[in-house]
Amino acid sequence: MSFAYDDEPILRGIRLKVEAGQRIAIVGSSGSGKTTMMGLVPRFFDVTAGRVLLNGRDIRAFTMDSLRRQIGMVTQDTFLFNDTVARNIAFGRMEATREEIEQAARRAHALDFILDLPQGFETVIGERGVRLSGGQCQRLSIARAILRNPPILILDEATSALDTESERQVQAAIEEIMTDRTVFAIAHRLSTIMHADRIIVLDGGVIVEEGTHGELLEKGGLYKRLYDMQFQDVPAKESA
Numbered sequence: 205m206s207f208a209y210d211d212e213p214i215l216r217g218i219r220l221k222v223e224a225g226q227r228i229a230i231v232g233s234s235g236s237g238k239t240t241m242m243g244l245v246p247r248f249f250d251v252t253a254g255r256v257l258l259n260g261r262d263i264r265a266f267t268m269d270s271l272r273r274q275i276g277m278v279t280q281d282t283f284l285f286n287d288t289v290a291r292n293i294a295f296g297r298m299e300a301t302r303e304e305i306e307q308a309a310r311r312a313h314a315l316d317f318i319l320d321l322p323q324g325f326e327t328v329i330g331e332r333g334v335r336l337s338g339g340q341c342q343r344l345s346i347a348r349a350i351l352r353n354p355p356i357l358i359l360d361e362a363t364s365a366l367d368t369e370s371e372r373q374v375q376a377a378i379e380e381i382m383t384d385r386t387v388f389a390i391a392h393r394l395s396t397i398m399h400a401d402r403i404i405v406l407d408g409g410v411i412v413e414e415g416t417h418g419e420l421l422e423k424g425g426l427y428k429r430l431y432d433m434q435f436q437d438v439p440a441k442e443s444a
């Protein structure tokens with residue numbers, strides 16, 4: 205499939221088959237088309253050529269509601285409401301019981317900090333979670349996705365704006381939610397996706413490499429260059 209915006213090609217000749225339950229990482233430099241490609245799955249926009257298929261069926265044949273019920277998203281910019289913690293976690297599945305909400309919070313490594321809030325699950329967190337830290341907002345977003353339990357999960361730079369300790373906690377929560385579902389993970393920090401089943405490397409809207417972390421390092425191509433750029437200073441920092 206291909207996608208163009210105002211006649212400007214963004215993605216070209218993308219051919220990718222993903223089996224249920226696989227963890228797929230999408231990497232590439234800024235502007236390579238990573239987020240655009242993942243935005244085609246929940247139909248934030250539609251392909252301009254070709255098709256996106258789900259279980260062999262064009263996703264445009266599904267209703268928007270039924271398609272998006274199958275997809276969970278955790279992004280760098282969390283979308284939280286000026287409402288209670290409980291209602292923010294339950295957004296998208298408001299019929300959930302308190303027990304289910306608390307279980308989702310526990311699995312998202314969020315229960316301890318929630319219980320420390322003034323009114324616990326009934327604490328109003330402010331618009332976009334302004335009363336919480338970035339890591340706490342991310343864990344609420346993950347708890348929401350866990351509660352919805354979608355078969356497809358899209359992670360878009362979910363830990364890129366966090367400090368080291370928050371990133372560690374959020375990454376642990378992400379490992380929990382990735383179990384038993386199909387995952388697409390967009391990441392600049394290659395350390396977070398080394399264990400993906402397959403890594404897709406985009407450059408200029410085209411898939412230029414594909415393989416495991418080890419296979420791509422051996423190829424010595426773009427992925428190896430991105431990896432070296434991120435980790436070339438590690439020994440110097442450790443010895444300082």
